[in-house]
Amino acid sequence: MSAIRQLTALEILDSRGRPTIKTACELTSGARAGASVPSGASTGTAEALELRDREPRRYRGLGCRRAVANVNGELNRALAGRDFADQAELDATLLAVDGTPNKARLGANALLSVSLAFGRAVAVERGVALYRHFADVLGEPLRTLPRLTINLFSGGKHAGGQVPIQDVLVVPASARSVDEALAMTYEVYQSAADLTQRKYGMRALTADEGGLAPPFASAEAMLEDAVAAIEAAGFAPDGDVGLAVDVAASHFFRAGRYHLEAAALDSDAMIERVTGWLADFPIVSVEDALAEDDWDAWPRLRPRLAGRALVLGDDFLCTNPARIRRAIAAEAADALLLKVNQIGTLTEAAEAYRLARSAGWRVTLSARSGETEDDWLADLAVGWAGDQIKIGSITQSERLAKYNRLLEIEVETRLPVVAWPGTR
Ligand code: PGA
Ligand code: ZN
Numbered sequence: 001m002s003a004i005r006q007l008t009a010l011e012i013l014d015s016r017g018r019p020t021i022k023t024a025c026e027l028t029s030g031a032r033a034g035a036s037v038p039s040g041a042s043t044g045t046a047e048a049l050e051l052r053d054r055e056p057r058r059y060r061g062l063g064c065r066r067a068v069a070n071v072n073g074e075l076n077r078a079l080a081g082r083d084f085a086d087q088a089e090l091d092a093t094l095l096a097v098d099g100t101p102n103k104a105r106l107g108a109n110a111l112l113s114v115s116l117a118f119g120r121a122v123a124v125e126r127g128v129a130l131y132r133h134f135a136d137v138l139g140e141p142l143r144t145l146p147r148l149t150i151n152l153f154s155g156g157k158h159a160g161g162q163v164p165i166q167d168v169l170v171v172p173a174s175a176r177s178v179d180e181a182l183a184m185t186y187e188v189y190q191s192a193a194d195l196t197q198r199k200y201g202m203r204a205l206t207a208d209e210g211g212l213a214p215p216f217a218s219a220e221a222m223l224e225d226a227v228a229a230i231e232a233a234g235f236a237p238d239g240d241v242g243l244a245v246d247v248a249a250s251h252f253f254r255a256g257r258y259h260l261e262a263a264a265l266d267s268d269a270m271i272e273r274v275t276g277w278l279a280d281f282p283i284v285s286v287e288d289a290l291a292e293d294d295w296d297a298w299p300r301l302r303p304r305l306a307g308r309a310l311v312l313g314d315d316f317l318c319t320n321p322a323r324i325r326r327a328i329a330a331e332a333a334d335a336l337l338l339k340v341n342q343i344g345t346l347t348e349a350a351e352a353y354r355l356a357r358s359a360g361w362r363v364t365l366s367a368r369s370g371e372t373e374d375d376w377l378a379d380l381a382v383g384w385a386g387d388q389i390k391i392g393s394i395t396q397s398e399r400l401a402k403y404n405r406l407l408e409i410e411v412e413t414r415l416p417v418v419a420w421p422g423t424r
Helices: 067-077 087-098 109-128 128-136 178-200 219-232 267-280 297-306 321-329 347-357 378-385 397-413
Strands: 002-013 021-027 032-036 147-154 167-171 241-246 257-260 264-265 281-286 310-313 335-338 361-366 388-392
Touching: 002 067, 002 109, 021 067, 021 109, 032 109, 067 087, 067 109, 087 109, 109 128, 109 347, 128 347, 128 378, 147 178, 147 219, 147 335, 167 178, 167 219, 167 267, 167 281, 178 219, 178 397, 219 241, 219 267, 241 388, 257 267, 264 267, 264 297, 267 281, 267 297, 297 310, 310 361, 335 347, 361 378, 378 388, 378 397, 388 397
Parallel strands: 147 388, 241 281, 281 310, 310 335, 335 361, 361 388
Antiparallel strands: 002 021, 021 032, 147 167, 167 241, 257 264
């Protein structure tokens, strides 16, 4: 049992300089902790509603004062002085107070800030590390540390759309620890920066998540340059360092066609194109290769990639249990990208996680393009034994806060990195 004494929310800024919300939760035991909420740019349409002020003259409408007021006012009044048996009871109360299917009244950002701050305060009250508390919330033991997938090149909505594909990430597949994975990634990133300077005459320009963003001629050129950077760093593509791709295809899908560079591909042509990448490049994971509502085509994509690369759903699944159930039934994917703020409470995210695992899927825990210096994602990825974690590049402090937390957890727990993707 944990009783809330007070919730106190504050508008803070994310890594893009946009407002977001941070909430502190104080329990009657005196335990107190805060949590900040991230925010996406390449968002799925099925995401829970992020409440923004819509005052055009302040932060171009993106202020979060209403979400803050909802925590300090209504949610504080409804929750303060009440005892909660566990996270599930707290989250169920949040949903009941909001009363809408997509958290539109009080805002998913407001609700999630309370859900996370409560979780962290209870961990403090119990005197356990946050990753252990998250494992207990799920009811699973600690098992492994996640495999890192780290942004190297960016495009799409995170980089002004210079190439439609959103992210090419490196996967240090042979690394036996987080520590080793980061050291390998540093070499690849530096090689990629040199290549970008030599080939495109630019070095420092990075996108929202810190990926390099030169004007690639095509998606294939982006992948070729990533392989060149891996080789220049002295690693074997495939064996040592593989690639993950976030196609984020919803964002160039219009009127039934995928507008990839000059082409306007139908779903099957898009599937062929992506399948071709697997033949040519050491890709171990493909996220949102198709648009979020191209439900008919996803089941045709999956068998083409299965066994070679993960068929990972981000906007497609939106960490939404109903969408995940439908995708499992249709055999439309085999991996879930889990972003807690797509759904809005820890308990619902845990339900999404359990569903994915019940179907034998892999799970990637993911940050957003708008992040804060808060590091709870690292604890969540360990507590929930994610197969992959996707935080962004290694150049910006809001990303490094999570990598550094993983390094700390690695020393503290001595857990092994998950044996995925393994030798191919
Ligand atoms: P977002 O994108 O955080 O901008 O929505 C991240 C992703 O698509 O994985
Ligand atoms: Zn994505």
